[in-house]
Amino acid sequence: MWKLSYSMAEIADTLQLSNEANARKIKYRCHLALMEYLEKNPGMVKQLKDVL
Amino acid sequence: MKIENYYDRIDQYHTGELSDNDSKNFERELNSNEELRQAEELYRLSLNVLDYGVEENLRKDLKNWAAEGKDTAKGGRIISLRSMIVVLSAAASVLLLIFFAAPYFMPQPSPSELFATYYQTPEASNLRGGSVPQNAINAAKKALAEESYADAVEDLAKIPSGDPLYIEAQFYLGHAMIGLNNLPAAKNAFELVAASTEVKFQEKGEWNYLLVCLKADQWNDICEAKLTTIAQDADHSFSAQAKELLKKMK
Numbered sequence: 001m002w003k004l005s006y007s008m009a010e011i012a013d014t015l016q017l018s019n020e021a022n023a024r025k026i027k028y029r030c031h032l033a034l035m036e037y038l039e040k041n042p043g044m045v046k047q048l049k050d051v052l
Numbered sequence: 053m054k055i056e057n058y059y060d061r062i063d064q065y066h067t068g069e070l071s072d073n074d075s076k077n078f079e080r081e082l083n084s085n086e087e088l089r090q091a092e093e094l095y096r097l098s099l100n101v102l103d104y105g106v107e108e109n110l111r112k113d114l115k116n117w118a119a120e121g122k123d124t125a126k127g128g129r130i131i132s133l134r135s136m137i138v139v140l141s142a143a144a145s146v147l148l149l150i151f152f153a154a155p156y157f158m159p160q161p162s163p164s165e166l167f168a169t170y171y172q173t174p175e176a177s178n179l180r181g182g183s184v185p186q187n188a189i190n191a192a193k194k195a196l197a198e199e200s201y202a203d204a205v206e207d208l209a210k211i212p213s214g215d216p217l218y219i220e221a222q223f224y225l226g227h228a229m230i231g232l233n234n235l236p237a238a239k240n241a242f243e244l245v246a247a248s249t250e251v252k253f254q255e256k257g258e259w260n261y262l263l264v265c266l267k268a269d270q271w272n273d274i275c276e277a278k279l280t281t282i283a284q285d286a287d288h289s290f291s292a293q294a295k296e297l298l299k300k301m302k
Binding site: 003015016017018019021022028031032034035036038039045048049052 | 055095104291
């Protein structure tokens with residue numbers, strides 16, 4: 001939803017989170033987790049770079 | 053590499069939140085700091101993955117392309133799209149793993165860790181409404197924002213029971229007491245808020261009461277029952293967190 005330009009307030013509302021800060025925190029954690037996964041998997045990074 | 057050390061700056065740079073000066077400094081550092089450069093590259097790549105993996109319209113397109121691939125026996129383009137679908141499916145699986153499977157592989161967190169995960173101080177935006185405190189609540193909110201917990205308690209003590217602001221005062225008192233690590237007092241304050249009919253604070257009181265029980269290591273069957281009630285109440289503001297917490301505690 002963040003990538004589709006929904007505001008943090010809209011994300012919090014849709015996911016029934018208590019507030020925007022929670023939505024921001026979740027976005028941060030998930031995005032960081034994805035980046036860390038990519039960092040640990042250089043093979044996948046190479047494949048993705050070829051495709052994307 | 054600790055990506056989290058760089059994440060905020062990279063994110064601010066990409067979302068245009070840095071000033072011109074800071075942006076230039078960031079770009080300069082990109083050329084001299086190899087870790088930052090790598091982290092920034094991963095950031096951009098992750099955005100590309102999300103672009104492809106998350107955007108609803110593109111997913112629909114991918115499905116259509118996959119269907120076309122089944123109908124068409126030949127054609128180099130189809131092969132490259134198939135490989136793209138395979139890689140993106142893998143990326144999507146990774147995201148699913150991160151979201152859903154990770155909790156099952158992690159050791160059960162301690163009550164203190166669970167408290168730290170779920171506890172939130174009152175939002176800063178609510179705390180800094182006015183520049184000059186006009187009453188005890190405002191003064192207490194300001195003190196809380198500045199982590200002057202003893203001052204906050206002193207201000208809040210001026211609001212007697214029966215005052216229209218009493219429940220709100222007890223809510224902030226609970227947070228101030230957590231700041232002072234006076235957990236029994238925090239528990240009492242949140243219990244009072246939870247028992248009130250104050251719409252704005254009642255659910256917050258219930259949730260924070262349970263978090264204090266966790267932190268104080270006083271979790272019992274009553275707490276469990278209260279948490280289950282919140283989790284089962286879809287309209288409760290903390291229903292989602294309660295469900296999550298219940299899972300983590302099992």
